[in-house]
Amino acid sequence: MSNISNAQSSTPQSSKFKVFRPWIFLAVLFIVLPFIFSSGISVYTMNLMGIFIIFALSYNMLLGQGGMLSFGHAVYFGLGGFMSVHFMNYIEDEVFILPMFLVPIFGGIIGLVFAVIIGSFSTRRAGTVFAMISLGIGELVAASSLIFVAFFGGEEGVSGDRTMGPNILGVDYATDLQVYYLIAAWAFVTIALMYMFSRTPMGRMANAVRDNEERAEFIGYSQRKVRFISFCASGFFAGIAGGLFAINFEIVTEENLNALTSGVVLLMVYIGGVGFFIGPIIGAIFFTLLQTLLSHYTEIWQLYVGIMFVLTVMYAPQGLTGILAMHLPVIRMKRVPQLIMPYIRLGVPVIIFLIGAIGLLETVHHVRSAPVDQTMMTLMGLEYDTHGVLPWVVMVICTLGGGYVAKSQAGQLREAWEEAHAPVSSNGGSAK
Amino acid sequence: MSMAISLNEVRKSFGPTEIIRGVNLNIEKGERHAIIGPNGAGKSTLFHLVSGRYTLSGGSVSLNGEEISNLPPYEIYRKGLSRSFQVTNIFPLMSVFENVRCGIMWSKDYKYSFWHLVDRERSLNERTQEVLAEIGLTDRQHVPAGVLTYAEQRALEIGIASAGGADVIMLDEPTAGMSHSETDQAIALIRKITEGKTLVMVEHDMGVVFDLADRISVLVYGEIIATDTPENIRNNKAVQEAYLGAEAEHA
Numbered sequence: 001m002s003n004i005s006n007a008q009s010s011t012p013q014s015s016k017f018k019v020f021r022p023w024i025f026l027a028v029l030f031i032v033l034p035f036i037f038s039s040g041i042s043v044y045t046m047n048l049m050g051i052f053i054i055f056a057l058s059y060n061m062l063l064g065q066g067g068m069l070s071f072g073h074a075v076y077f078g079l080g081g082f083m084s085v086h087f088m089n090y091i092e093d094e095v096f097i098l099p100m101f102l103v104p105i106f107g108g109i110i111g112l113v114f115a116v117i118i119g120s121f122s123t124r125r126a127g128t129v130f131a132m133i134s135l136g137i138g139e140l141v142a143a144s145s146l147i148f149v150a151f152f153g154g155e156e157g158v159s160g161d162r163t164m165g166p167n168i169l170g171v172d173y174a175t176d177l178q179v180y181y182l183i184a185a186w187a188f189v190t191i192a193l194m195y196m197f198s199r200t201p202m203g204r205m206a207n208a209v210r211d212n213e214e215r216a217e218f219i220g221y222s223q224r225k226v227r228f229i230s231f232c233a234s235g236f237f238a239g240i241a242g243g244l245f246a247i248n249f250e251i252v253t254e255e256n257l258n259a260l261t262s263g264v265v266l267l268m269v270y271i272g273g274v275g276f277f278i279g280p281i282i283g284a285i286f287f288t289l290l291q292t293l294l295s296h297y298t299e300i301w302q303l304y305v306g307i308m309f310v311l312t313v314m315y316a317p318q319g320l321t322g323i324l325a326m327h328l329p330v331i332r333m334k335r336v337p338q339l340i341m342p343y344i345r346l347g348v349p350v351i352i353f354l355i356g357a358i359g360l361l362e363t364v365h366h367v368r369s370a371p372v373d374q375t376m377m378t379l380m381g382l383e384y385d386t387h388g389v390l391p392w393v394v395m396v397i398c399t400l401g402g403g404y405v406a407k408s409q410a411g412q413l414r415e416a417w418e419e420a421h422a423p424v425s426s427n428g429g430s431a432k
Numbered sequence: 433m434s435m436a437i438s439l440n441e442v443r444k445s446f447g448p449t450e451i452i453r454g455v456n457l458n459i460e461k462g463e464r465h466a467i468i469g470p471n472g473a474g475k476s477t478l479f480h481l482v483s484g485r486y487t488l489s490g491g492s493v494s495l496n497g498e499e500i501s502n503l504p505p506y507e508i509y510r511k512g513l514s515r516s517f518q519v520t521n522i523f524p525l526m527s528v529f530e531n532v533r534c535g536i537m538w539s540k541d542y543k544y545s546f547w548h549l550v551d552r553e554r555s556l557n558e559r560t561q562e563v564l565a566e567i568g569l570t571d572r573q574h575v576p577a578g579v580l581t582y583a584e585q586r587a588l589e590i591g592i593a594s595a596g597g598a599d600v601i602m603l604d605e606p607t608a609g610m611s612h613s614e615t616d617q618a619i620a621l622i623r624k625i626t627e628g629k630t631l632v633m634v635e636h637d638m639g640v641v642f643d644l645a646d647r648i649s650v651l652v653y654g655e656i657i658a659t660d661t662p663e664n665i666r667n668n669k670a671v672q673e674a675y676l677g678a679e680a681e682h683a
Contacts, residue, residue, distance in 0.1 A: 199549050201542035208534045211523035217505040218483065218515055219596060220538030229544055275525075 023192065030184040034177055041292070043176045049288045050183035051244045052268060054190050056280035058237035059265045064274035065198055066230040067210030068123070069131045072138025073238060073265055078257020079114055079141070080107030080239025082152060084246035088160030100165045100173055101182050104243030111239020112232055119231035124224055126213060135259075142258040157253030160246065173247070183244050190237055195277060197233055206230045267305065271312050273319025282321050300365050335420040342409075342416035349405035355380070356398025363391065436461045436496060436600050436630035437482060437513075443490035444474075444481055444654075451477050453654035454491070459647075461496075461599075464631040466641045469651035470674070475634040476518055478651065479604050482632075483515045484508040495600065510538065514598035518605045518634070520585045522592065524578030528569050531577045531588055533560045535595035559595075566624060567591035568617075583614045587621065594625040601626055603633040607640050619643060642666075650674070 034043055055077055062068040084107040091098055122133040145152035152158070162173045173179050197203045205226045209216045213223040246252050255261065264287070272283020287305070294301040316323055330336060359379060366377045367386050375387045384391045437459040444452040451474045459465045467475050480486040482493055484505035492501045500508050523531050533556065540556050542548055550556065564570045567587040572580065577588060586606065594601055606622060607615045619640055622631070635641050641648060642662045649659040652674045658665060665671055 196549060197546055199551060200546040201537045201548055201550055202544050202546040204530060204534055204550055205537070205544070207526055207530070208523050211525050212521060214485075215517075215521045215523065215592070216534075218485075218509055218521075219535045219592065220506050220509040221544075222504065222506050225544060229546070233546070 026191070027188060030188055033184075034180055040176065043180050045288060045292045047176060047180055047183050047248050048292065049285050050180075050187040051241050051248060052265075052284035052288055053187055053281050054244065055238055055241035055265055056268045056272065056284040057191060057194050057277075058234045058241060060269050060274060060277075060280040061194065061197070061206070061230055061234040061237070063266070063269055064276075064279065065203065065210065066126075066206040066227060066234075067213075068126055068227060068231070069134075070262070071131055071135040071259065071266070072141070072262050073134070073234075074257045074259070074261035075118075075138055075141045076111035076115055076235040076238035077242040077245070077261065077265075078145075078252065078254075080104075080111040080242025081246040081252035081256050082158060082242075083107050083110035083239070084243035085158045085160040085250075085252045086151075088162060088164065088246065088250075089158075092161050092164040097166060099168055100162055100247065101168075101185075103247060104186055104240045107243025107246065108236045108240040111242065112236040115232045115235025119228050119235070123227035123231050126209075126223075126227060130227075138257075138259055138262050142254060145254045145257060152254065155254065157251050157255075159251040162247045162250055179248055183248065186240065186244055190240055191281070194233075194237060198277060202226070202229055267309050271309060271319055273321030273325075275318050276321040276325065279319050279321040282324075283319065286320060298362065299369070300361060303361065330420045333420070338420045339416055342413040346406060346409045346413045349402045349409060351402070352398050353402030353406055356395045356400075356402055359391070359395040360399060363395065434461045435459065435494070436463070437632065438494050439478075439482070439491065440493075441491035442478070442481055442488060442493060444477055444486060445489045450489075451654050452481065452489075455651070455654070455656055457649060457656055457659065459630060459632055461630055462628065464626065464644055464646045465633070466645035466648045467632065467634050467651055468636075468638075468641055468648060473651045474654045475651055476604055479515065479602055479632075479634060483513060483602060509596070509598065512598050513600045513602065514593045514596055515602035516589045516593040516604055516606060518608060520582075520589050522577045522585060522588055525576055527574050528577050528580065528588060529560060529564065529573040532563050532567075532591055532595050533557070535592040536560060536563070539596035539598075563591050563595045566594075567621060583610055583617075586610065586614075586618065590618070590621060590625065598629075600630045600632070603631065603635075605634055605636060607635065607637050615640060 033046060037043070037046065055073075058076075059070070059073045062070050062073065084103045087098070087103050087106045088100070090096060091100065091103075118133075118137055122130055122137065146154060162179070171178055173182065198206075205216060205221050206229075208219075209221070209223045209226045216223050216226065242252070242256065245256065268283040268287040269280045270283070271286060272281065273279030290301060290305055294304065298304075312319055318325070327336075330339060362379050363377065363386050370377070370386075375385050376383060377386055435458050437457070439455050439457040442452055442455045443450065455478060467478065469475050477486065481488055484500070484503055484507070487502050492499060494500060495508065495511055495513050498511060500511060500513075503511075523534065526534070533550065536556060536559050537550075540553075540559070542553075542556075561570070564573050567590065569580075569584060569588060569591070572584065577585065580588060586608075590603065590606055593603065603622065607618045610618060615637065622633075622644060631644075633641075633644070635644075645662055647659060648662055648665045649656050650665065650668075650671045651657075657674060658668050658671050660668065
């Protein structure tokens with residue numbers, strides 16, 4: 001499961017620098033990113049990414065590391081958010097004095113408290129039982145959030161003001177950039193902690209219980225307790241993510257703990273790749289990009305995300321990270337050139353197919369949703385009449401032709417792929 | 433009384449069918465004990481009852497004089513009884529190294545620690561390497577356990593069971609499905625890892641049984657009809673009729 005650094009234990013001393021290198025890289029990256037992407041929308045996007053990275057990693061402690069499929073992880077995220085926004089208000093009302101950057105801890109604590117309560121009975125079994133309980137709890141908490149108005153603020157939620165509290169070094173979080181560094185710092189710490197958790201006896205046993213819960217009991221570990229501890233840790237980190245959400249948006253609503261958010265985190269983690277520690281990070285980045293950028297161009301971006309999710313489940317169960325990882329041996333053996341031509345031969349018809357398919361979807365959507373008299377639409381820089389015959393013919397030809405040619409080219413790619421991987425040494429492929 | 437395991441009137445029924453019908457068995461410390469019997473005699477069921485996978489319908493089991501009836505498997509393991517499985521039961525997605533290391537963690541007293549980093553624990557990793565060398569999988573340690581060959585998985589299975597240093601080791605058909613040369617290797621391995629320990633094994637291969645065991649128990653239809661040295665078992669009339677005779681007819 002360790003894919004940030006697969007440094008094995010056999011040479012613990014010599015690789016000390018190697019172990020820290022990814023972390024130094026990550027820290028530097030976090031610091032310089034806003035200089036590269038400095039526009040308002042990029043900082044906004046990166047803030048969201050940071051929050052979702054923590055949330056997705058905490059979710060993968062359950063799904064990827066512990067083998068628990070949860071449909072209600074937003075509960076801990078949302079409750080952490082609500083708790084934090086209340087703390088922001090306490091700070092504003094001077095109930096007590098606390099620097100704003102510590103607020104997410106209280107989000108984490110409430111996430112932990114609820115994980116302890118709910119985990120005490122939901123982690124008894126993994127599999128379907130756990131999934132169903134998580135779904136039920138998710139619905140229960142989402143429903144109560146509209147009932148207990150004092151805490152959840154009813155439909156309009158609870159809002160706060162992050163600029164209150166004692167200023168430290170003149171940082172008052174008035175700008176998104178200051179919030180970015182707050183989120184980046186928290187993200188760095190929590191990513192490191194979650195990675196380290198996966199490398200402790202507890203984290204190793206979480207994997208063991210995921211792989212084979214029965215055998216784990218015969219080497220001294222109670223599967224239930226292992227799941228419970230993972231669950232609590234996961235709830236804690238989800239709560240921290242919720243706290244950062246509260247600081248970033250200064251409002252938390254019912255939407256942050258309902259099934260939709262639980263579904264989003266599942267989608268992110270799965271598309272990113274559940275089998276890898278960095279999978280959820282990649283998933284969160286990818287999903288946030290889709291959400292903020294794609295939604296500028298199309299109203300049906302969620303449809304594309306859904307299709308992508310289904311395709312991932314069907315054809316790339318290891319997610320985007322899995323696809324990247326599959327190429328590592330090829331890169332190591334310096335055989336990338338062998339694959340370029342086959343990829344182009346497959347890629348071109350796939351792109352044509354995508355243009356046709358996206359065109360069809362967008363045009364159908366336009367016909368259904370635009371005012372009756374507005375038949376002109378613009379797509380990919382082309383303006384055309386949705387009621388004309390020609391655009392439809394072109395799109396159908398693109399879809400069918402592209403799809404057909406792509407399918408016929410799949411074989412040659414597979415051959416080239418196998419050739420590029422050919423002399424795999426007998427102990428090739430590192431453990432997941 | 434220096435009994436490693438003692439079973440007293442142990443019974444197990446699934447619904448109306450009684451599979452284990454009052455088994456009494458005492459296994460001494462340091463003994464290599466084999467349980468044999470025809471298919472469906474309840475050998476594996478008996479193993480599951482002792483190791484905590486099944487709950488008893490009646491009777492009691494004790495380990496080193498301590499009552500362990502109906503304890504969960506992990507409690508029994510912590511009291512010093514470790515077992516392997518007939519159908520390979522490993523952690524398929526984790527590396528061979530991780531499989532063995534997980535088998536050692538409890539005995540090294542890490543418990544559910546999330547404040548140790550496993551890669552930094554030198555004695556844990558050294559012990560893992562020792563076990564890997566013992567089971568001959570040092571070269572394969574970074575491979576996911578799920579892609580090992582069958583014989584390698586069987587070796588790993590035994591390795592996980594013995595890694596934690598439990599003083600009673602139960603092996604359920606350790607050589608099932610192995611070729612002759614693989615079986616010889618397995619016997620050598622079993623000898624090595626059970627040095628100074630108590631071994632209880634279920635085995636079909638009579639060669640292995642007579643080679644390894646100090647004493648043999650014969651289980652037929654949920655009852656032990658004889659417990660004795662290999663020599664006496666070979667000459668026992670009742671055993672020949674119930675088990676070896678039946679075997680001869682099949683052959």
